[in-house]
Amino acid sequence: MSTTLPPNREETDEVTEQDTESALATARRQLKQAAAHLDIDENIVERLNHPARVHRVAVPLERDDGSLDVFTGYRSQHDAVRGPYKGGLRFHPHVTEDECIGLSMWMTWKCAVMDLPFGGAKGGIVVNPKKLSDDEKERLTRRFTQELRDAIGPMQDIPAPDMGTDAQTMAWIMDAYSMQEGETTPGVVTGKPPVIGGSYGREEAPGRSVAIITRLACDYYDMPLSDTTVAVQGFGSVGANAARLLDSWGANVVAVSDVNGAIYDPDGLDTHDVPTHEEEPEAVMKYDAPQKLENHELLELDVDVLIPAAIGNVLTEDNADNVTADLIIEGANGPTTTGADKIFEAKGIHVIPDILANAGGVTVSYFEWLQDINRRRWSLDRVNEELETEMNTAWESVKEEFDTRDVSWRDAAYIVGLRRIAEAHQARGVWP
Ligand code: GLU
Secondary structure, X not given: OEEXXXXXXXXXXXXXHHHOOOHHHHHHHHHHHHHOOOOOOHHHHHHHOOOOEEEEEEEEEEOOXXXXXXXXXXXXXXXXXXXXXXXXXXXXXXXXXXXXXXXXXXXXXXXXXXXXXXXXXXXXXXXXXXXXXXXXXXXXXXXXXXXXXXXXXXXXXXXEEOOOOOHHHHHXXXXXXXXXXXXXXXXXXXXXXXXXXXXXXXXXXXXXXXXXHHHHHHHHOOOOHHXXXXXXXXXXXXXXXXXXXXXXXXXXXXXXXXOOEEXXXXXXXXXOOOOOOOOOOOOHHHOOOOEEEOHHHHHOOOOOEEEEOXXXXXXXXXXXXXXXXXXXXXXXXXXXXXXXXXXXXXXXXXXXXXXXXXXXXXXXXXXXHHHHHHOOOOOHHHXXXXXXXHHHHHHHHHHHHHHHOOOOHHHHHHHHHHHHHHHHHHHHOOOO
């Protein structure tokens, strides 16, 4: 296992225009902006500009034909002042070290906004999982786990699903780790199948929290759900669950999309009939809708609420001017660039950030971890009730900052998270 040293203070102070789109640059800008609103020791802010550790590992994979390929894997562990590192693992061809660091910073804030006793981490392998057989995926995952063995653990760092990984991936990690440790250790990952200690409701949780936050935001802006039109980009676990819940709560979901394009019905889609990515991959366009659109056209539809729930950086300076929704609820991690954020602010479009809106995923991960370490199982009703309570509490904390300061919803959420993290650092002090 190799550890990459983060760049030093001089190298990180200036963020160049060219960096604008990297998750790390965006995360650092957002940190700087939020810190300016709070009276925080600047040394703590400087500490938070850097991940505590970044693990980079080579992951050899014997292909089904007997040949060997070596992939690169990362795990960025950003900050653990409030508890063990926590965050997803993605298998995607565009995974980079900087992306993992930026996403691990977002996990630190996300856990703090939700007041969970976790810090932030993120990792992944630079690989296109669509080009691997199931057997190859399993071997790759088990070897990655072996390489990260000293870095992860139920009290140290707890991975979860993210783009390109799922409950099965988590089951392989849990098994590989448990075999190495010599004891069954369900708490080493979350998002597992319920039969081996996964939590009911974990898979739907990020989409459920997006729906809950959409409802609370609509309420705040006096937009009755029954009069609200919604467009959702992405029909995977986050987008489809959010769309279906909002649909069943009375909202008018008029457009959804997947990688192939979007379907649009101004009278509302029956979202339960549109196949989700899990039900039939990339089949949204097969649905018989009155209009088919390009994916980018969905983002510019005249709707009340836009939910980008696919990938990062889809709302940029290039298309932000064409967005006409009143409210944007971030289902994906980092769908809005800093430039787009500024345009939305000037246009009076409110953006409810990812670190609040999709935080139901890591919140139910916390419930799963609690169930694992206590060897207890919660019912689905209990999970959903407790999730509802946690989302309401987090919303109230963020709303209080939004109402009392002249800031965006993103800054308000950062202020809540950052204050909790800074207070914890202050109380613990820096080890000399
Ligand atoms: N990958 C998810 C996220 O970005 C979940 C992380 C977790 O449950 O640890 O929030």
